[in-house]
Amino acid sequence: MSASWDLLRQTVFGEDDCPLELQRIGTKIASECGGLPLAIHVIGGLLSKVKRSKDVWEQISTDVNASIVKSDERFSNILSLSYNHLPICLKPCFLYMGAFPEDNEIKGSRLMSLWIAEGFVKSIGDKSLEEEAKDYLNALVQRNLLVVTRKKSNGKALSYSMHDLLRDLCIRKANEEKFLHVKDSMRRVSVESSYEMDDVCASPQLMSLARSFICTRDKINISHALCMLRLVRVLDIMGMLLEEFLEEILQLVNLPYLAINCSSDLPDGMSRLHNLQTLICPNLCAM
Structure with missing residues (x-):
């Protein structure tokens, strides 16, 4: 054979x-x-x-x-x-990987939190959203659409990545279905360059409707963009290494999910984010 x-x-x-x-x-x-x-x-x-x-x-x-x-x-x-045969619940989870750069490695906990915040995960029976999200993650691995790239000391999966050819498919399908940032729809915006930032900021009316904003690269000025994101529910700027907390974030009072990589203490004004349910901050010091 x-x-x-x-x-x-x-x-x-x-x-x-x-x-x-x-x-x-x-x-x-x-x-x-x-x-x-x-x-x-x-x-x-x-x-x-x-x-x-x-x-x-x-x-x-x-x-x-x-x-x-x-x-x-x-x-x-x-x-x-493989995408066409995916269960409906797994398709947005797969497409979401297109929001991250090529060869990107993402922790499973962060990915599952994003899926939950986006509303992709539905609780069935007695299972929690976190347990259901874990099942989604395992299903994509079992179908060889995601790869475990690192494991914890106990052997359990820690982080995941996607093959470049699958990511190309991911981006193509996401564009076809207007899942990620395209010219006439900005429900989910992902930027990894200053050029892309200038491009999306040129459409303030569309940006004001965005529900998710992900920045995957450092050295990009996003302050102007943050002022436009009046309805954003997911703000993930872990790709940026910030010395100071961006004060513009405190204006996003409806924000349930925030992932930020900031070396300073979090400001007292964080209490204004009264809808915040998930906060990911590796260098978290104080509230």
Whole structure:
């Protein structure tokens, strides 16, 4: 058997045997992935979550085959299948990774807090939002859409990242669905350069409607932008190393989520943020 099928089989079944009726279809799917390990891992993650039946696998094979009609878009289309087959609740969680820079590593606790603050996570039964968010995170890892990049001393996952090709897919889908910053919609704004900051600030009316603002790079002046964010609910500026707390933040009285990397003490005026539910500040000293 081919190396591609061996990799796909291991991704789907681990140490277990593959049923004989699925081997022929599985080999065909593996070959259609063109030997690209990432595509095999992602399709394997998809197959591991669907029913292990001949009909279901035949349909996946048909989808993969249809996605490689255009060879120049082959791998992008194959990876798109993994997004198309995601449960609705996981799609925004996946797309949110497009708000962070290439090769970015993000702590699971921060990512889950962002998902909860954005309203992506719904509590089911007796589970808390945090427990449900953890299930979402594990589901994306199991589907090979997120990778654990660091672990705690006890072996549990600490931080996560996304392969560059998957991030490209993430950004493309986010633009198609107007999920992240595009010219005519600024529900979620993510900037990583002064040029991007100037671009979004050129539309103050749209910025005033933004619900989320993420800045992922240092040495960017965001004070002017903060004055526009009247309805913002998520402010994540962990990518900036601030010597002083930005006083403009204290005007964002409806803010439930704030992540900031500030070396000074937090000001007494923090009490004005009466809706604040989540505060992430690595160098937190005092309130």
